[in-house]
Amino acid sequence: MSGSTFGRLFRVTNFGESHGPAIGCVIDGCPPGLPLAADDLQPDLDRRKPGTSRHVTQRRESDRVEILSGVFRGETTGTPIALLIRNEDQRSSDYDELVDTFRPGHADYAYWRKYGRRDPRGGGRSSARLTAPMVAAGAVAKKWLHAQYGTLVRGCMQQLGPIAVPFERWEDAATNPFFAPNAGIVAALEAHMDALRKRGDSCGARIRVVASGVPVGLGSPLYDKLDADIAYAMMGINAVKGVEIGAGFGAVTQLGSEHGDELLPEGFASNHAGGVLGGISTGQDLEVSIAVKPTSSIRLPRRSIDARNQAVTVATHGRHDPCVGIRATPIAEAMLALVLIDHALIHRAHCGDVRLDVPPIAAHARP
Amino acid sequence: MSGSTFGRLFRVTNFGESHGPAIGCVIDGCPPGLPLAADDLQPDLDRRKPGTSRHVTQRRESDRVEILSGVFRGETTGTPIALLIRNEDQRSSDYDELVDTFRPGHADYAYWRKYGRRDPRGGGRSSARLTAPMVAAGAVAKKWLHAQYGTLVRGCMQQLGPIAVPFERWEDAATNPFFAPNAGIVAALEAHMDALRKRGDSCGARIRVVASGVPVGLGSPLYDKLDADIAYAMMGINAVKGVEIGAGFGAVTQLGSEHGDELLPEGFASNHAGGVLGGISTGQDLEVSIAVKPTSSIRLPRRSIDARNQAVTVATHGRHDPCVGIRATPIAEAMLALVLIDHALIHRAHCGDVRLDVPPIAAHARP
């Protein structure tokens, strides 16, 4: 309601600013009895954290998370899990000149007009740094979903600026800083990023996230549709400008006889729907694709105004990701996991009694 | 929370099924003092209603709305506005054979597995008929937004199946059943639909919705971003598979130096952001585009299963829209208006005191 809490029954309340003393979140509604330690959260935090390659921001943060509550003797207790990450590498002086200047493509101007003030240090509350607690919360969700249903949430890069990244295998995505599921294309991606960085410009990306092993029946038929909540979660990630489920915009030119996935006793014949029909999960893989815009903080000079509506020129020299899409993969995974656990809890509240004799049919196996 | 209420402070709770006695909604949180009568809601309901051309379902519904509460002497009182629309043209017998059969591309299967039962008459709760109360509620929102800020919410068709619809003028959209903003292309659209209907197939569409005159400052920086809520609202419309804000997926191949909208004392130099930055409205036009999948109910026979996982063949002979995208325009407008009024109320709750001496800059004028 006030904009810093995500979810309905599995609720994550986020706090902090890019250059304040700490960031973190409170997870309320995690079921009791889940084995949990900081080590469960660290791997995803490490995948997201800055400074891991020359292609991302060089800010140095260890992003070590402290669990302040909600875990007793190695298991969740059912009460709020508070997570704390101290900021370590603030260079607020980078931003002194920006206090009264609005960077094109940034939240600066809208933010200042909304609140009548803003914290210019590293984007303050608008910084992508605030996705770190989301990723930690997402790791809790992933662990529960996997324990409960065998659900697997995975993401990868589909396109970097003009370079399409054909999917080869999930394993490859873990071997390069781009989360490219195709080891053979990494050299081209690196060359592209090096040239871009040299020019002081930035580029966009397209990211794919998939959840497999999703139980059938999650989501509501009218407003809190599973796909609507996924769209909300994805569009809420910094710099995202588009969201697709399944065939997405490709559905515009499909025929009905082509798009509708046939059901066979042995399983679905295709998955153009991307795992959701009428707002409810079908048991097929959830297929989500998002567009990430090019980073707004670039070295190239751009025209803008200051807080007195006077013309200025802005060039950003702080430490920034030349493509925010690169680090978006673990964030998008986390958000998908958060949507799923929330719907799983809501579903068992309302339909916990429903029993059917016939088992669900198999998902279509995508290569 | 339970899936039938939209919004936080301007809340619309929807009820009804396609072939039940009535559909409707309760609008809670409308500010007092807005002049309101059923006649304010009817025009948008008429734009959405079935049977208005040969290109949409031939179901005959007058969709007359009755205001049951919340209005006294022609003005809203601040208390809930209940809207009731009686269903008139139920032909439930059309659906008898479908009780135990799942139509490919429909919610049937997922719905049945979720609830252990379903109302097969016209899709029951999954029917696009339930968008009628949304459209009525959206008309209330539109009226308030226009009175308060001069906001204008308009939509039109961008593409019908393979046929792109170049934007000519808003006025044209009111003159044809496709909401095509281009009178010259209507004949081609009609020919396409006639051929499709003859074949018993269906097609997708792309719809554009724009809000102009949006105040700067709506939305929250982290989770309840204005664009996230728009994505939620749009993806929640029946058959929508993709949502874009501003440049959308086009941002993937843009450079940062190209995408970021420059600010000049006389106004924004472009609007690739589509009116939102960092989750907060910039005062520019909100530019939204959605992908609508082809209708799943088609006459062509398709493979499916029944409730015992036995193979069946399904061909749908009820009355259906061969392109659900055609009637999606007023629905998408309504959803955008509902998001905006909700954020306008939340904004004045939190930031009602904020005063700035400098006026906002002008929006970029899109041709």
Next chain:
Amino acid sequence: MSGSTFGRLFRVTNFGESHGPAIGCVIDGCPPGLPLAADDLQPDLDRRKPGTSRHVTQRRESDRVEILSGVFRGETTGTPIALLIRNEDQRSSDYDELVDTFRPGHADYAYWRKYGRRDPRGGGRSSARLTAPMVAAGAVAKKWLHAQYGTLVRGCMQQLGPIAVPFERWEDAATNPFFAPNAGIVAALEAHMDALRKRGDSCGARIRVVASGVPVGLGSPLYDKLDADIAYAMMGINAVKGVEIGAGFGAVTQLGSEHGDELLPEGFASNHAGGVLGGISTGQDLEVSIAVKPTSSIRLPRRSIDARNQAVTVATHGRHDPCVGIRATPIAEAMLALVLIDHALIHRAHCGDVRLDVPPIAAHARP
């Protein structure tokens, strides 16, 4: 959030005014598969409805409820259940003189200052008439709770003005218009009410509500405590000024060694807690007691002001209950049932997996 929805997962959204065309509610979140018909709701509506004895308002309303949605072939479908009750006996002319006058003890003045306008007909939205849909929704909750856990929610009068009503047996409460669980005292209550009505005055009452067969474990330890939600529900009933759980204000003078209920292998030794400890149900009877103030609408003349702050004299001649407490019993039962079903759903969302080998101990049997 906007004030007309009760509950979190079992949500009841209420609409209507005392003298508008209709009142009703939308129940969202009822689990599927509950057998339900209008006849299940009517008995409680009849217990609450006006005109059933000379001791309550003589307004004539049949309070017949129509189920508009959410039930298919005699069972709930899991989708919203809309309930509609048409108002039949509006005498708005009774209120013409009141438009600009504020009745002492009524919401009139505060309401007018809040909204800048008000519907004076029968109290508009502030009327106790709006409890009818609550009672209908409560009947749905009662039926589900009884089917699921054997829960029984019952209420009775404890005191009418100065007359204490010693508890004799539940059966008696069904045999008199006061819901007095003591047939022997009814003559005294009638005499008291007759004298009061003659004088044109009104009196208060104390009502007791009990839920037995409540599962252990409902409620949250910090904010959404079961007893906090009960207090919210009860204080929200028209004219209620006080709420007690278990020993209530009597606990102020108890010693710890007296108040704390001992646990024995064969069951609890007492129930001073009233069925809740630390915000969580213990499996004991929920014991709630409420204070209902005397009706504000009385024939005796009282000093007041009009909308221009001018002194006036007000005497109310419409049809009113000389003791609103008399009809409060079925309302309080309904509210308690609504709190319980909501917490039951939330509980199984979060703790649906919890299994213990040892059975709960028995509740203390109150005579």
Next chain:
Amino acid sequence: MSGSTFGRLFRVTNFGESHGPAIGCVIDGCPPGLPLAADDLQPDLDRRKPGTSRHVTQRRESDRVEILSGVFRGETTGTPIALLIRNEDQRSSDYDELVDTFRPGHADYAYWRKYGRRDPRGGGRSSARLTAPMVAAGAVAKKWLHAQYGTLVRGCMQQLGPIAVPFERWEDAATNPFFAPNAGIVAALEAHMDALRKRGDSCGARIRVVASGVPVGLGSPLYDKLDADIAYAMMGINAVKGVEIGAGFGAVTQLGSEHGDELLPEGFASNHAGGVLGGISTGQDLEVSIAVKPTSSIRLPRRSIDARNQAVTVATHGRHDPCVGIRATPIAEAMLALVLIDHALIHRAHCGDVRLDVPPIAAHARP
């Protein structure tokens, strides 16, 4: 929804356990521009903290609060304010024997059955220690309310066990550890507590909280009534068993001609309503009274069971308040302030445009 967030637009999410590393809260929705520092929160925290006299628990906590976010250059930014309080004096070994034993009158048993596990150290999540962050959040609310409307929220003791505490003056409440508004009675209270402590028993208390300078118009007419939310807030405080607004249970024996507060051009003639009518604030003082049960942790041996339903004897030797009511005063003040700021924000969202020419009448001046 998940039980650890209080409020709708001014939202406080609480975390922590009595003997974990830290407790705290995240305040989301505080308007921007409020001057704020840790020193604003400390005075109320110090009034609540343990160890300040021999009549309360001897646990030693400095309860120093750290502001982690949401404040920039001494003012709130409009983004979440995270507050952290490290626990310093954990003596978890006090509780080793309690792991499998349920203390009568405590949440232990219900908690364990709900979650299938519990953190026995100091009551874990059920500890009154979790009220510290509430008190800190309440201090933020108090400061904003006072700056905005001149609202003053004050509390005092009304009764300690059998000893009534006649109100003399607010100033006295600040001069003794009982918050007794009557310096002359303090010696009697001390003697009572000393005797009780010696016997190893505990007693209850009645606390009064008053808000003056409350704007007229806060609250909703049906469910989110101001008094209903106050009842929710108060009953949610540890050990509270009863809540009264205005005349409270005294209204049961009042006549309508006595209870209804007359309105005169110069102001209200009385305040039996306690500042709320029809769920909406009247502009009069909000008068709230609560019953606090005797502490359940006492040295006297009591019968109970263990986790195998075996009979045991329990005597509590940890550090405990012999009357939890003593420290309840600042907590109740905080909760009342939190309800008021939340309703103030909601009110200006919905009714921010309402303007009336006639000023509100004065509140009745209570001696």
